[in-house]
Amino acid sequence: MHSYGGISVNRIIGMIFCVMFCGSLAACGGGSGDSSGGGFGGNSNPIPTLSSLNPSTASAGDSAFTLTVTGTNFISSSEVQWNGTTRSTSFVSGTELQAQIGAPDIAAVGSATVTVVNPSPGGGTSGPLTFTIGNYSGNGFAATVVSLTSNDIVWDPVHQVIYASVPSTAGANANSIIELNPATAQTSTSQFAGSEPDVLAISNDGQFLYAGLDGSSTVQRFTLPGLGTDINYSLGSSSILGPYFALDLQVAPGSPHTTAVSRGSFNVSPAADGGIVIFDDATPRPTIAKGFGGGGTALYDSLQWGANATALYAANNEDSSCDFYALTVDSSGVTLANDYPNTWSESGIRIHYDSGTGLLYSDDGHVVNPANGALVGTFQVNQILTSGLMVPDSTLNTAFFLGQAQAQFGTGIFTIESFDLTHFTPINSVFITNVTGIPLRLIRWGKNGLAFNTNGGQVFLIAGNFVGPAAQQVDDSLPSSHVQKTWETPKKYSLPSKKE
Numbered sequence: 357m358h359s360y361g362g363i364s365v366n367r368i369i370g371m372i373f374c375v376m377f378c379g380s381l382a383a384c385g386g387g388s389g390d391s392s393g394g395g396f397g398g399n400s401n402p403i404p405t406l407s408s409l410n411p412s413t414a415s416a417g418d419s420a421f422t423l424t425v426t427g428t429n430f431i432s433s434s435e436v437q438w439n440g441t442t443r444s445t446s447f448v449s450g451t452e453l454q455a456q457i458g459a460p461d462i463a464a465v466g467s468a469t470v471t472v473v474n475p476s477p478g479g480g481t482s483g484p485l486t487f488t489i490g491n492y493s494g495n496g497f498a499a500t501v502v503s504l505t506s507n508d509i510v511w512d513p514v515h516q517v518i519y520a521s522v523p524s525t526a527g528a529n530a531n532s533i534i535e536l537n538p539a540t541a542q543t544s545t546s547q548f549a550g551s552e553p554d555v556l557a558i559s560n561d562g563q564f565l566y567a568g569l570d571g572s573s574t575v576q577r578f579t580l581p582g583l584g585t586d587i588n589y590s591l592g593s594s595s596i597l598g599p600y601f602a603l604d605l606q607v608a609p610g611s612p613h614t615t616a617v618s619r620g621s622f623n624v625s626p627a628a629d630g631g632i633v634i635f636d637d638a639t640p641r642p643t644i645a646k647g648f649g650g651g652g653t654a655l656y657d658s659l660q661w662g663a664n665a666t667a668l669y670a671a672n673n674e675d676s677s678c679d680f681y682a683l684t685v686d687s688s689g690v691t692l693a694n695d696y697p698n699t700w701s702e703s704g705i706r707i708h709y710d711s712g713t714g715l716l717y718s719d720d721g722h723v724v725n726p727a728n729g730a731l732v733g734t735f736q737v738n739q740i741l742t743s744g745l746m747v748p749d750s751t752l753n754t755a756f757f758l759g760q761a762q763a764q765f766g767t768g769i770f771t772i773e774s775f776d777l778t779h780f781t782p783i784n785s786v787f788i789t790n791v792t793g794i795p796l797r798l799i800r801w802g803k804n805g806l807a808f809n810t811n812g813g814q815v816f817l818i819a820g821n822f823v824g825p826a827a828q829q830v831d832d833s834l835p836s837s838h839v840q841k842t843w844e845t846p847k848k849y850s851l852p853s854k855k856e
Contacts, residue, residue, distance in 0.1 A: 400478025402429035406485045409470055412804075413488045413498030413820040414462045425453045425472060427482065437471045437481075462489050465500050467539045467819070486539070486804065488819040497786050497820035500541045504534065505813040507554045511801040514562025515581045517544075518799070518807060520815065521553035521567055533567060533583055538801050538817045547583035550576050557605045559612030566615055568602025575602055575617065575635070589638035592630070594649055597621040600630040604658055608665035608685075609711070613637050616668055616690065618656040621649065626674040628655040632683070634690050643689025654681055654692060660709040660716065662726060669716060669726050671700060671707045678702075680716075680729055696729035712750025713777065719746050721757070723780065733780045745798040745808065753777045753826040758788075758798045758808055768792060772806065772818065776826045786822055 406427040414421070423443075425436055428451055436445045436455035444456040453472065461468065468487040474480060490498030506520035518536040522529045533553060535545040551571025558565050564586070565578040573593065577586040591600040603620030619630025631647035631654075633640050646652030655672040662669060668690060672679035680699035683690050705719035709726070716724045721735040735746075735755060744759025755775045764770065773785045793812025801807055804823040809815045 401431060401474045401476065402478065403480040404429045404434060404472040404474050404482040406470070406472060406482045408821070409485050409487055411493075412485075412496065413490060413493045415493045415498065416462060416465045416489050416491065418459070418462050420456065420458045423455045423457050423470070423487075425455060425470065426451060427472060429474065430472065431474055433475050435473045437473055438487075439468050440471075442473075465489055465491060465541050486802070486819070488804075490817070490819075492789070493820070494786050496784070496822040497818055499788055500817040501790065502536065502541055502543070502815040502817065503813060504536070504543065504809070504815045506534075506809045506815060507796070508556045509536075509797050509799055509807060509809045509815065510556040510558050510565070511799050511807070512558055512562055512565070512580065516802065518801060518815075519556060519558070519565055519583075520809065521549070521556050523552055523554075524571070533565065533578065535583065536815065538805055538807060538819075541817055545583050547578065547585070550574070550588070555602050555605045557607045557615065559607045560609055561612055563612045564607070566605055566607060568605050568617075570601045573599035573601055575605065575615070587638045589635060589640075591617060591619050591633070594621055594629060597624055597629060597649065603628055603656075606659045606661055609661050609663065611665045614665055616659055616661065616685070618659050618670065619647065626655050628657050628672070628674060632656050632659070632668070632670065632690050634685055641687070641689035643691060645683055645690045645692050652692075654679065654695065656681065658706040660707050662709060663711055663714065667726070669707065669709065671705065671718065673700065673703050673705045675703075680707075680724060682726055682729065694729060699724060699729065699731070706745075708746065708748055710748045710750045710777075713748075717746060717748045717755060719744060721746075735775045735780045745795055747798050747800050747806070748777055749800050750777060752824060754783070754824075756798065756800075756806055756823070758795055770795065772822075774822065774826070778826075783826055784822060786818075788816060788818070791816070
């Protein structure tokens with residue numbers, strides 16, 4: 357095709373038609389000459405984009421409401437669609453539409469997909485945003501409570517589901533792994549796991565799920581999706597204290613067949629007795645980082661891999677030393693490289709590695725550079741340290757903490773606070789009510805979701821604008837007393853009955 361000055365002949369012809377019939381290039385769309393959607397020159401409609409919904413959540417059974425949709429490339433004939441069906445739409449501007457959402461649209465717990473469609477010529481459908489319908493909602497969030505007894509939960513970003521380990525006390529689903537879809541708050545696949553499934557870990561390619569089986573002192577691997585039963589490997593035993601269990605379990609980044617297991621002993625304190633073993637499939641590497649009862653002095657309670665399969669980190673959360681451990685991993689196994697005492701301020705904490713920042717974050721609010729053990733910062737205001745359960749997310753530049761403020765102790769009300777991940781400053785907070793028992797694990801799911809399970813048989817699914825980028829969150833009504841841990845001692849591990 358011939359061109360003049362980089363402009364095709366067809367585009368020049370389109371511009372001429374614009375001037376002839378519209379009077380100017382601007383009247384035909386600014387003279388962009390974009391004919392990708394059909395028509396001459398710039399007279400094709402643009403493809404819309406979405407940036408936000410207001411509100412983004414509702415409680416099941418709420419009344420009809422007006423939904424404000426913000427984005428770009430809106431035109432007077434744009435239509436808002438709710439789960440693919442057009443809703444009555446009002447054009448406000450090129451960046452704002454309003455749509456009427458009826459009560460039947462939000463009658464049941466779940467989620468809806470919101471898109472905007474521009475008609476032809478050109479035009480098209482925007483990318484989707486999710487509207488969440490929960491048991492109850494608040495300022496920028498909706499919460500849904502699922503009745504499910506679980507020891508641990510983990511998010512599978514590849515298959516967009518949560519997996520939960522269900523103990524022997526859970527009735528019909530005892531000793532199983534259950535798949536939970538957070539978008540619908542419904543459970544689906546249930547797979548028998550073995551005796552007392554507990555800690556879970558997932559490979560970052562979504563290929564395998566690993567579960568520690570406390571009752572048989574083994575680790576069971578499942579293939580995903582579908583939870584197909586795969587290999588099972590033994591964790592061994594102490595000559596004095598008996599069989600080990602998986603105190604913590606992590607899959608190596610980029611190496612789905614490699615796991616690190618911190619081995620614990622039942623009915624003793626400290627529990628981190630058996631050290632760390634690296635497994636390739638079911639084969640242990642010979643070099644073990646010795647634990648408290650194996651000739652070593654370290655207590656490897658919480659584990660996290662670093663940026664690759666050669667760096668492993670651990671935290672002592674059982675005694676007052678509060679150590680951070682940096683370990684190296686090679687083909688022979690795992691070796692302690694550095695011990696940094698007094699890194700943490702509380703017992704019972706977990707550590708969390710974020711590959712986006714390359715830093716470690718702890719449940720008690722500390723941020724550590726794993727390369728040298730140096731404290732980078734803490735999440736605190738007025739010297740009141742935020743603590744509880746936490747999860748960092750560098751893609752949102754946000755850290756989330758779950759706990760109770762002083763006035764909430766002894767109640768079923770918990771607070772989730774968000775913090776700027778870079779500046780460690782508080783951003784927003786929401787109250788979660790009707791919590792039974794003690795929260796066990798807090799995780800991120802999807803684009804705007806959080807979830808936590810409790811030892812009272814609940815899984816809470818939280819979603820909405822609250823779980824969003826730090827720069828978009830502003831709230832001056834933060835609690836004057838920040839969330840704190842409501843439990844003071846680590847989980848007690850007792851030898852379970854053998855139920856195969």
